Amino acid sequence: GENVEQHPSTLSVQEGDSAVIKCTYSDSASNYFPWYKQELGKRPQLIIDIRSNVGEKKDQRIAVTLNKTAKHFSLHITETQPEDSAVYFCAASKEGWGKLQFGAGTQVVVTP
Amino acid sequence: DAMVIQNPRYQVTQFGKPVTLSCSQTLNHNVMYWYQQKSSQAPKLLFHYYDKDFNNEADTPDNFQSRRPNTSFCFLDIRSPGLGDAAMYLCATSRNRGNEQYFGPGTRLTVT
Numbered sequence: 001g002e003n004v005e006q007h008p009s010t011l012s013v014q015e016g017d018s019a020v021i022k023c024t025y026s027d028s029a030s031n032y033f034p035w036y037k038q039e040l041g042k043r044p045q046l047i048i049d050i051r052s053n054v055g056e057k058k059d060q061r062i063a064v065t066l067n068k069t070a071k072h073f074s075l076h077i078t079e080t081q082p083e084d085s086a087v088y089f090c091a092a093s094k095e096g097w098g099k100l101q102f103g104a105g106t107q108v109v110v111t112p
Numbered sequence: 113d114a115m116v117i118q119n120p121r122y123q124v125t126q127f128g129k130p131v132t133l134s135c136s137q138t139l140n141h142n143v144m145y146w147y148q149q150k151s152s153q154a155p156k157l158l159f160h161y162y163d164k165d166f167n168n169e170a171d172t173p174d175n176f177q178s179r180r181p182n183t184s185f186c187f188l189d190i191r192s193p194g195l196g197d198a199a200m201y202l203c204a205t206s207r208n209r210g211n212e213q214y215f216g217p218g219t220r221l222t223v224t
Contacts, residue, residue: 032210043202043215044155089154095210098143098167102154 002027004092006103013080013110021106023090024072030092033066033073034100039086047088048075080110115139116216118203124222125193133188133219135203143209144186146178147202149218155202161186162209190221198223 003026013019025033034049050057050064050073057064061080066073077084087107091100117136125131135144143162147155159168161180175197177189190197203216 034212036215043217046212046214049212093210098145098160098162098209099157099169100155100213105152105154 002030002092002094002099002101004090004101004103006090006106008106009104010107011109013108015080015082015110015112017080019075019077019080019084019108019110021075021088021090021108022072023074023092023103024070025092025101026071027092027094028068028071030094030101032093032095033064034091034093035062035064035075036089036091037086038089038105044089077108080108082110082112084108085110116203116205116214118201118216118219120219121217122220122222124224125190126224127195128192131190131193131221133190133201133203133221135186135188135216136184137203137205137216138184139205139207139214140183141205141207141214142183143206143211144180145204145206145213146176146186146188147204147215149200149202158188193221193223195223197221 006023031052036044037047038044061078063076087105089105090103119134145160146158149155158172180186200218202218204213206213
């Protein structure tokens with residue numbers, strides 16, 4: 001089955017700096033890669049996703065890149081703000097498959 | 113405008129006493145999922161329904177059951193809760209398998 005590894009497990013950044021979280025996946029058939037942000041005690045919220053037919057997607061301060069050959073994808077947050085502090089989960093899935101395989105999560109702390 | 117609703121938000125049950133958690137959705141999505149999330153861990157898929165078709169994960173204990181009486185509602189039944197079942201239970205929906213999943217706010221289950 002699919003296995004998703006996520007690094008780092010914790011990330012501390014100064015406000016205004018960039019943050020990068022990396023994930024690798026094992027199943028070359030996976031074609032959908034969402035990123036979720038989860039604040040303490042709240043639901044996971046989809047912040048951005050990418051499908052395997054594109055290599056990069058951007059939404060304001062967040063971007064995701066996908067390298068299908070290497071089977072890895074990354075989340076980039078620029079100009080970080082204290083409200084970006086949360087746990088971020090990457091995940092992988094494939095069309096017709098009812099399962100999101102999550103990475104272990106990255107605790108991001110943005111210090112003012 | 114709540115799209116995925118879970119009730120109750122907090123549930124306390126006694127060891128061995130059956131408990132039912134509820135999820136409803138206004139999105140008319142075909143797929144509904146139940147996840148278990150323990151502290152500092154990624155959500156773990158228990159099972160999902162694609163329409164009326166039930167799909168159990170191989171490692172989901174028999175203690176966990178689910179019902180989906182119609183498109184809008186899905187229930188999680190825990191027949192004999194143990195202390196290890198204390199967790200956040202998240203319901204999610206998606207239009208089809210492999211599409212974006214939208215999470216409900218979760219039910220925090222405490223077992224005494």
